[in-house]
Amino acid sequence: PEAVEIIERLADTAKGKPKVRAKYYSAAAKIYRDKLQDLEAATGMYEKALDEDWTNLGEFAALDKMLTESREYQLQERAYRHMLGRVSGKERPELEAQLWHALGEIYRSRLKQLKEASEAFSVASRLEPDNVERHVILAELFEALGNSDAALNEHKSLLRLMPDRAESLSAMREICSATERYDQAFCIVSNLAALGRASQPELEFFEQWIPRPMANPTGLLGDEDWLRHLRHPDEEPYISGI
Numbered sequence: 296p297e298a299v300e301i302i303e304r305l306a307d308t309a310k311g312k313p314k315v316r317a318k319y320y321s322a323a324a325k326i327y328r329d330k331l332q333d334l335e336a337a338t339g340m341y342e343k344a345l346d347e348d349w350t351n352l353g354e355f356a357a358l359d360k361m362l363t364e365s366r367e368y369q370l371q372e373r374a375y376r377h378m379l380g381r382v383s384g385k386e387r388p389e390l391e392a393q394l395w396h397a398l399g400e401i402y403r404s405r406l407k408q409l410k411e412a413s414e415a416f417s418v419a420s421r422l423e424p425d426n427v428e429r430h431v432i433l434a435e436l437f438e439a440l441g442n443s444d445a446a447l448n449e450h451k452s453l454l455r456l457m458p459d460r461a462e463s464l465s466a467m468r469e470i471c472s473a474t475e476r477y478d479q480a481f482c483i484v485s486n487l488a489a490l491g492r493a494s495q496p497e498l499e500f501f502e503q504w505i506p507r508p509m510a511n512p513t514g515l516l517g518d519e520d521w522l523r524h525l526r527h528p529d530e531e532p533y534i535s536g537i
Contacts, residue, residue, distance in 0.1 A: 296331070299323045313347040320344035321354055328361055337361065338370050342377060349381040352390075359397075368405040375401065388422050395419035396429065409436055413445075427456055434466065443470050461492035468497065477504075 306319040324340035327333045341358040345351070355378055362371035375398040382391055399415035402408045413436040420429045430453045437446035447470055450463040457463075464487050471480035484501045487493035493501065516525070526532075 299326055302326075317344040317348035317351060317354070320347065321351075324354075324358075334361065334365055334367055335370065338367075338374065342374065345378065345381060349378070349385075366405075368401060372398065372401050372406065392419045392422040392426075395422070399432070403432070403436065409439055412436055413440060424452070425456060427453065430456070434463075438466075438470070443474050446470055459490065461487060461490060464490075464492070465494075465497075 302319050302323045306316045306323075309315040309319065320340050320343040324337045324344060327337035327340055331337075338358065338361075341354060341361075344354050345358075348354075355374075358374055359371065362368070362374065375394060379391065379394050379398070382394060395415050396419040399412045399419060402412035402415060413433060416429055416433050416436065420426065420433060423429070430449045434446050434449035434453070437443075437449060447467055450467045450470075453460055453463045464483050468480050468483040468487070471477070471483060481501070481504050484493060484497050487497055488501050522532075
């Protein structure tokens, strides 16, 4: 504790020298981490070091490793939020995307907060729209959250990047069938059949609903034919007449 106190005094004497102050706070963080086993205090010192010099990504990596190994996921989530605040507006979109992706993984795998995970991965995806892995993760998250429209949009993005990705077609078919979008499901199964990637149930569905050639007409439709074959059975003729 006395060593930390001296280091903090040294940091106070280095005002106006952010890189020097960052080194002092980093040293204090290591004392808290390795000698005092005080992870919360160590996190605070790492945060101070990064506030002074956010470009020293090695310090953030050390903080991230410490919190991962100790399973302090709430502190880790907070550390990523703070780091994103430092990086925002610094014209480092690739770093921002990596941080948002990692934050999304913390929410998804460690905190089990799927809604927050989908929001974080969505930001990362907007920063790097051609990243296939994130579209796959987002599709899975949106399906788990019951957001079928968003899941379909992610699979459409995947198909724009990889037009022959049968996994996305199969997933879209399942979503459309589950949400009673049978016309869309049939169109998707048609694609799977053309690619030779349709499963046996999908082939049976395709064969059942494939349009058949209509017979050539042999005469005019009478009133009875119209009523029996062309009007919807739920139609109320009297109201329709009015």
